[in-house]
Amino acid sequence: MHKAIISFLCLAAGAVFAQETSDATAKDDDPVDLRVDVFEVIDVTAEKAPVAAGEETDPDIDAILEEAEAIESE
């Protein structure tokens, strides 16, 4: 009798486990989710250091940037 109960419990647990496993491995074929997955794993890391000659100089902008830097370092 005990063996039968234990066997039944094992089978029930196995069925539940199988159900959960099959849910977890089911692939989502939604086209939006597939594309988002592609986008999310892209390693966006290209580094481009600022260059002084990158943009035309503007005395007002230079002054604002210098003031901001001074305020931040106070």
Add this chain to the structure above:
Amino acid sequence: MGQGEIRTPPAVRRRSATAAAGLLLLALTTFARADYQFDAPGTYLAAATAFPAWAETLDRHAEERRVLENCLAEIDACEGRLKGLRHVIQKAALLEPDRQLRLVNRYVNKRRYRRDRRRLTPSAAEGGQAMLRNQWATLIEFMQRGGDCEDYATAKYFLLRELGFPAENMRIVVTYERQLRAYHAVLAIRRSDGSSWLLESDNTIRKSRQRGYRFVFAVNEDGLWDHEQPVPAGALAAGR
């Protein structure tokens, strides 16, 4: 003309001229398409919430808005670098839009480049298997810690939103840069004449000749655009 010379019949000359004009038109079209197109057909993919890394950043930014508002109202409420940010926002408000773009571009580009941590999260397409993903910073996170290229672009986006630039005219665009052989992010600005500017992290503003880029995807508060696999109108809705 010598007697032995063979003359090209007028019909052939016309066909050649038409073919040359066609090739020229094709070349011009290709060149024009090299610039970022806000209205490229079939590129809209989904709402911004479909892209979790960005949706989470928008949520965190919304929570941090109070910190920024308090700082703008009172300098004593500003922590660390936010005092400098406050100064830039206040001064920028007095400038015309083009100079606001230049100021924001240069101010954000002065921040420290720092590769962000990638985090493991479940993938929908891989049956819940964990995949490494980028994290996108809010404006305040970027000001405090610095970031890598998509963080520069998002910081410019949020800062320009503070200055009143409409979301519909801005997108954070992830590109593949052929010269660097790496993925990069820039902020695209839609101009009133229909052209686009790209705010770069090296302080340049690319107003044309954006040919070195292959645009991959773009986001703003309103949506997510796929520039690699444009879909015919209605195809996504039908497939869902």
